[in-house]
Amino acid sequence: MLRIEHLTKTYGNKRAVDDLTLHIRPGQIYGFIGHNGAGKTTTIKACCGIMNFDSGEIYIGGRSIKSEPLECKRSLAYIPDNPDLYDFLSGIKYLNFICDVFAVPQAERQERIHRYAEIFELTADLAEPISAYSHGMKQKLAIISALVHSPRLIIMDEPFVGLDPVASHKLKGLMREHCDNGGAIFFSTHVLEVAEKLCDMVAIIKSGKLIKSGTMDEVRGDDSLEEVFLELEEE
């Protein structure tokens, strides 16, 4: 579903991502862990076609993000770490805008918006301008907008930040459901407990380099993910 091969991205003299290779298969929830400035967001933005990279390749569903960016973007959804959306639109207009861009048929958009807005308890607020939303409501709207076009791959940067416990719980359920239906999820998080419980696979990145990856059991062994992470960080 998502194949990152020898990805390298530099900012001036600094290598933000250094020869990173990862493979996320259908059905997998893949956690991406690292300290602040480790290169997680850069990797994620490169995967979404938001940021150019120096070398390597990224394939989404077998297509290169460099040579076929629009086809790749059609099959993925991106939820950023900070949900800066169009404040001048109402929630429903924003969702309809996303549906128009992704060419979601009328019946599907109606049904999906209803379903996800109900799940995240946002239905009544959809007529309000986004500028009146709280951070958590914007985050919920960003999540709904990612789900309404039914992408095969969802890439999320710190998706649980700003969500209340109920919404977090529901999001975890939806993530599992998405992968059980053949989709894939690649997400970054600092909440190691969430990663440990939710992820099938995990990758730890430090200073732009991949230092450990594999199934959750392979990475943590007999320890907790937190212990492994702290140990690797100290090395």
Added chain:
Amino acid sequence: MFAALLRVQLASVRASLFRSSKKEKRRGIGMKLLIAVLAVYVVGVFVLMFGAMFDALAVPLHETGLDWFYFAMGALMAIALCFIGSVFTAQQQLFNARDNELLLSMPVPPRYILGSRMAVLLGLNYALELVVLVPVGVVWLMNVGSSAMGIVCFVLCALLLPFLILTLTCLFAWLLAAITARMRNKTIVTMVLYLIFLAAYFYIYMNFQTLLTELITNSSGIAGSMSYVYPIYAFGTAVASADALQLAAFAACCLVPFALVCAILSRGFLAVTTRRPSAKKAVYRERELKVGTAAGAMLRKELSRFASNGMYILNAALGTILTLAAAVALLIYRETLIMVLAILPEGWMAAFIVIALCFLCATDVISAPSISLEGRTLWLLKSLPVSAFTVLMSKVNLHLVVALPVTLIASVICVAALPFSAAEAAAVILIPALMTLFGALFGVVMNLKLPKFDYINETAVVKNSASVMVTMFASWGVLAAPCILYGFVLSDVLGVTVFLYICAAALAAACAALYFYLKHAGSRLFMEL
């Protein structure tokens, strides 16, 4: 602490002019030079305009013994210019700045935040005031002369006057913020107020000669009534008579209300800036959603942004508003205009109308800040499955959807109201339309070259960003160049209508070049932003 806040404010002003947010690079020498030239040009135009106005007033008023009234008029004009020039900036700077909540969360007294912003506004008022008072002083010295004490009084009064102006603008801005803070649709209130100012400005401008004549002939009567506006009277008397007592009175008129307003605003600052709309919440009722194309959705999104911001509409679409007003005026004053234009050589009437319409089209800069306005939502456009070219063209189309219908209507009204040949009529319709298209494409190209994403409020982008200024002045330059070329070189060789069609061809070629630039290099540039 106050010094630190002031430094941040000044850095923000400096950055809006001299720093591109793209890769945090400083603007090059060429861009700085261009901005300086544009500033000198604008200041020069205003200084000459006020110089000519006060040159007509100085001697008649001196001869009728109304020296004080001359300076009072200067003060009044400075107040009007500063008020119009800074009131909306004051509202945005003081009460709608994006960093208000951040600063209020810090251990900073609200009066310091307010004070640092008022200091910047005071600087702006000084700059605007000088544009009026320098010609007022110079014209008086050249025509009448003054004592050393008179000059000292004039300088001191000029230093004091901005405090009075700032008092007025801050009070008005506070009132505006207090009203709009409770409203959902702030755009309408801002637009109505702005249009009232604009109408007043144009009323004075259109009737300037009549008002000036009336002022000179009835100066005693008008001066008598103005003496009731004491601060203005005190300003005039203090300067004209070098009267220290009046100077002290004027200082009190400026500084005491200023101190009071500062005290009142610091108390109300927190309440106004943190107030949330109290209007009834809109509850969503599910209904059938309209389905559209991706390009249509992008355009609707651009239109929503445009309609949501009164300052964007009024600053960037001023040309469209004026074109509409001009078209209506033409219908009303058709006979007069035909009479006036009859003095032009044959065929030049069409050229005159084309120049006038193109000038108004070039004043529209709707597309020029449109990429900068994406700000923190730029990630969204880049992550969507739409090409960069579609994104850029949605911004071009926004400009066209807003400006082109009005331009075409105005052109058709001109053709219907004035006696043109078929070839002239076609040129009157074609060239302004091409100029609108050129402005739309050129604005997006300029914004790609000069983006600005690190603004504190959108007004800074719409009013002061480099892409807006360069687009507007360069478009005027594009208009001026063929006029100069024809007037000085080609008028003996080419007929004016033929030259109009050559200009149309050149404009069409420029539009095609800009279109292809956006399609290829421009699209690449957008993805690198």
